[in-house]
Amino acid sequence: MTTSTPNSSVVFWFRRDLRLADHPALLAAVDEARATGRPVVPLFVADDGLLASGGPNRQDYLVRTLGGLELALDGRLTLRRGRPEDVVPQVAAEAGAEVVVATGDCAPYGRRRDARVAAALSAAGRSLRLVGSPYAVSPGRVTTGSGDPYRVFTPFRRAWEAHGWPRPTGRPTGATWATVASDIAWGDLVRDPSAVAPVRTATGESAAAGLLDAFLGGPVATYAADRDRPDLAGTSRLSPHLRFGTIHPRQVLARVPAGPSGDVFRSELAWREFYADVLWHRPDSAWEPLAPAGRFLRWDSGPEADARFAAWAQGRTGYPLVDAGMRQLRAEGWMHNRVRMLTASFLVKDLHLDWRRGAAHFMDQLIDGDLASNNHGWQWVAGTGTDAAPFHRVFSPDRQAERFDPDGAYVARYVPEHGSSGYPAPIVDHATERVEALARWDEARAAAAGAAGPS
Ligand SMILES: Cc1cc2nc3c(=O)[nH]c(=O)nc-3n(C[C@H](O)[C@H](O)[C@H](O)COP(=O)(O)OP(=O)(O)OC[C@H]3O[C@@H](n4cnc5c(N)ncnc54)[C@H](O)[C@@H]3O)c2cc1C
Incomplete structure (x- = not known):
């Protein structure tokens, strides 16, 4: 169901989680809104600082992903450009929202940005609620017996597997989506369309699910042997989807088959989680050598x-x-x-x-x-x-x-x-x-x- 500008709502701020299925933060927003009979206002903020660091290929991929997300939300996705600490409180005020819900961001810029947005919302008597993360196990959670971060991958992977993660959930049901006015169009997000790489892959949640099905239907069986062969289609090609959150690692991990090839594939997903954990503990490691x-x-x-x-x-x-x-x-x-x-x-x-x-x-x-x-x-x-x-x-x-x-x-x-x-x-x-x-x-x-x- 959709509605136009509400007097009172819950704002859901999409970032690296551009999907509807298995989305704990979105479920939390929908639950909260439904309990009080309010709609959810889905928002995406075009943050110039982040877009500039994206490069034309990522900008183009993002725009195409957002287009699909908007369709899935019955056309109700508000798009605003500007500094999130200005835009998010402004949208919350326009939408009459006391709470803005989002998925936690674990990278250094995102953490600083979220602290600024939380402070700005709080100054206006509102709050930012962060739920979950783009990882099966949120960075910082897996530690050694003495509470220190792991520095070496293999013991991290073992502890990460022992920690475990919840089963994926479905799409939210019974949500009412609403919008406030957008102030830019999708196309404006790609600065230089002529610089976009000529071969474009499909975007969005269903494309991600299709890739996973195709991978599990064949290549996963020989992944351990073929993953190093660039001449073969031996890997999942899920990395852009994991990057933009059109699929969550939980959804992938839940379907990895038992056996040696499945173990190697799970281990590759663990590298993604390990590196996020290292960055969480050492934000300087992005651009400074650790050794x-x-x-x-x-x-x-x-x-x-x-x-x-x-x-x-x-x-x-x-x-x-x-x-x-x-x-x-x-x-x-x-x-x-x-x-x-x-x-x-x-x-x-x-x-x-x-x-x-x-x-x-x-x-x-x-x-x-x-x-x-x-x-x-x-x-x-x-x-x-x-x-x-x-x-x-x-x-x-x-x-x-x-x-x-x-x-x-x-x-x-x-x-x-x-x-x-x-x-x-x-x-x-x-x-x-x-x-x-x-x-x-x-x-x-x-x-x-x-x-x-x-x-
Ligand atoms: C120099 C260098 C730069 C890289 N830059 C990125 C990057 O910007 N973004 C990115 O997602 N991956 C990066 N990787 C890791 C890896 O190359 C890609 O994740 C992988 O090629 C993506 O293809 P796939 O989805 O088919 O992988 P698959 O083999 O199907 O693996 C499944 C998933 O596991 C994760 N994964 C696999 N290998 C690694 C790895 N070595 N490190 C971390 N995660 C891994 C990815 O999320 C990947 O999608 C980089 C590796 C190197 C050596």
């Missing part, structure tokens, strides 16, 4: 470094698997995990460029761009993070191609000119740069030890 030696690593800069960065970003390094990954990113706003690891390793250890530069580029381009998974994924590759791969593990682009793209099908898809005279020669020699990278790491470790002083 002391990481602070002393020497990075290249200047015009030649810039030219190498551009060749990497455009997929013109002369290393086919690296180039295929970077071109997949440009074409689709998504890249296979194996190739994310390789392209990141190449930037850091073959081109000697700061991992933060690569992380920022990925955040700009990826539809699933997520500060915790992306920046900790980069730190893992760079050997500077918590539970990181050792720095001396340097990915060889040729060896990775032999192992994970054995027939060259992935490279052929994205780098059709490979093997012809139009394809560039390698911009660096991998064997030489590997030695250079290891020398720089030794140098950084010695500097970190010196800075720590005698033990």
Whole structure:
């Protein structure tokens, strides 16, 4: 049922939870509204600060997702632009709402924003109620016996599984949706439509459910073996949906089959939760290396470094698997995990460029761009993070191609000119740069030890 501008309502503020099913915060808002005979005013705030950091692919994906959500809400989704600490209290006042309900946000910006919004609402005699999180287990909940955060993945995963999570719930029933006036249109949210990656995937809750069904109907059985093969459709492709909350990890975890492949898949979902937990405890870990030696690593800069960065970003390094990954990113706003690891390793250890530069580029381009998974994924590759791969593990682009793209099908898809005279020669020699990278790491470790002083 729908109604126009109410005198009294509950405002529900959508953020990274753009779905109706299995939504504890939305259920809480609907329950509260129904108990007092009031409607719910669903709201989305276009926060310029967040949108600017999104990049065109994520902006486009968001707009298409919001379009579907609006339809599911019988056209009743209020869209406002501005600073949330101004907009949310304003909408609450217009809608006559004492309470604004939302899902908790666990990332540093979201936590600071929510504190500002809660303070602004409170000053007006209203309140912000946060329910749940975008994770199966909210960050900060899984701790060691002594109450400390886990620094290493495997014991975290065990404790996370032991903690467990509730079964998913259905859609809210009996809700009355209402709106107040929107002040912008969907299209305004994409700053530069010409910069959006040409290949667009389907958005929304039903697209997410379809992907999960398709994955569970086939690829999950061979996931443990095929997940590293970018030439195969061996993974779920759920990451953008988990990013925008068109599916919740609970909904995925509830259907993961028993057996070795299911265990590996559950473990990958646990990496997402682990990285969110690390960021929760150490907000500085988004952009600062966690390993002391990481602070002393020497990075290249200047015009030649810039030219190498551009060749990497455009997929013109002369290393086919690296180039295929970077071109997949440009074409689709998504890249296979194996190739994310390789392209990141190449930037850091073959081109000697700061991992933060690569992380920022990925955040700009990826539809699933997520500060915790992306920046900790980069730190893992760079050997500077918590539970990181050792720095001396340097990915060889040729060896990775032999192992994970054995027939060259992935490279052929994205780098059709490979093997012809139009394809560039390698911009660096991998064997030489590997030695250079290891020398720089030794140098950084010695500097970190010196800075720590005698033990
Ligand atoms: C340098 C680098 C940057 C990355 N940036 C992001 C990012 O911005 N956003 C993002 O969601 N993932 C990121 N990842 C993790 C991983 O590459 C993607 O989650 C995965 O490729 C998404 O494809 P999928 O949904 O088919 O994954 P599947 O293999 O089907 O896995 C299911 C889900 O598990 C989670 N997951 C899988 N692998 C990882 C991982 N290594 N770390 C954290 N979560 C994982 C994701 O939510 C994924 O959707 C990054 C990895 C690296 C190495």
